[in-house]
Amino acid sequence: MSVLIYVELDNGSIKKTSLEAVAYGAKVAEKTGDKAVVLAIGAAASSALEIAGNYGASKVLHASDEKLTHENSLAYADALAQAVEQEGSKIIVLSKSGLGDAMAARAAAKLKAGVVSGVTALPEINGSFKVTRGIFTGKAFATTEMKSDVKILVVKKNVIEITENDVASASAVVETFSPQLRDADFQASVVNVEKASSELSLTEAQIIVSGGRGMKGPEHWQPLVDLAKALGAATGCSKPVSDLDWRPHHEHIGQTGIKVAPNLYIACGISGAIQHLAGVNGSKCIVVINKDPEAPFFKAADYGIVGDVFEILPKLTEAAKNL
């Protein structure tokens, strides 16, 4: 038997969040005495997939049919279910994303499997199988027992830390996987794809610099962008800022926007409404810069500076460049 891990690809490489899922799946496999098998769908060189071995996988199934080049959650879920059946897997791991949830859901219905999305820790396997998940947008957690024979876990980012010691120099065997493709999965046609390819994706970014209404207007964003550049960070914003069209909607971080969990989140001129905090409470370290010492965000922060963002940001950028 095996634990099956689905990995997402970005330009032919396994995404960092998916490598975490591989490490997670390998740790689960260690507990259950199974092997960790990875499924990758889309175009990629074998050498780019072999590195899953470094994170504990013994085998990678690679489905590279041309029809699967464009992300298609329906067909991908079908492929996942077929891989599960081929490998006889009882535990399936995906990383939390729009695609991960969509595939987990459709595969769960196909396989009559229980699915828990938003898993935040390794499972407790002790006669029963229990997982911990984030609920109420990070305001709380639940321990949930999974009773179904086949179990699907959608794992949040930064759940396990990959240290240098975890990365072995083993490489996984890459096998071609040719799932049966169903016409029903290809009824939608893609009219257009717009990708902000030059920008770092918020969900993948390790550092995020984010701005709120305290930035005073879209024309004042440059100091924030400069700091982001110096730190190799992605830029985000609060809901009022995207509502006012100061910044594009896909930068909106919060309860009804994107939930992020970077190593470092720097909030500039964001007061910290509970809905915004809900989108960032998975961050490892939070820095808050605000002129109002009473801003509620300071209560959720690790480091705080009370002062004018337009004076502070250039100083930080300068210091970051000199690192």
Next chain:
Amino acid sequence: MKILVCISNVPDTTAKITFTDNDTRLNKNGIQYIIGPYDDYALARGVELKEQSGGTLTVLHVGEADADPQIRKALAIGADDAIRVNADPLDSYFVAVQIANVAKQNNYDLILMGRESIDYNSGVVHGLVGEMLGIGSYSPVMKLDIEGGSATISREIDGGKEILKAPLPLVLGCQEPIAEWKIPNMRGIMTARTKPLNVVEPVSVDEMTVPEKYFLPAPKGACKMIPAGEAETLIRLLRTEAKVL
């Protein structure tokens, strides 16, 4: 066109979450319940599509009677009738089976709901329902137009957006800016009182996952304040102390 909009009944986004009964139940004391914010977007777009092209809009909730005020609100916003599957659902799978069961009996062209409920944040119900019905499912949908039996969908993908054209029927998870939230007017509130709200019993589902215990995150340590005049020292602390640079 026959539209089904599925709504969740969730604590208000500003609610302070605590637990009771030895941490096995949410403490509902003093909590204001609302239609899930994402479901509210789905409902608003559903009402607009119905007004444009005619047809009917049914609102569906899987849950107990305490959700009835929120269901009446959905009727006041513009749904024609409502179905409540009377159950205390254990998980997404259970909810999806109930929705799929209602859908199988009624042949909807479009099934809309939020991208996720804001209590359990799973974001899997639309995918489960789509597969159970053998039809397409997409999420998160930010723009939706229907023309001649097919939908043009703009949805968010990692770091960008994708525009799809897909034949109906479909199940869609919605998010802003698909439509503006609608506030019921007086006439809507009056007519909602007499619109049908049918309560039906759930179909049985094998237990898949069972919540056991709830807990709150560990309290955050104190925030370390750095004087504005020494802002640049922050970068050094982030490297040497927090070890995040």
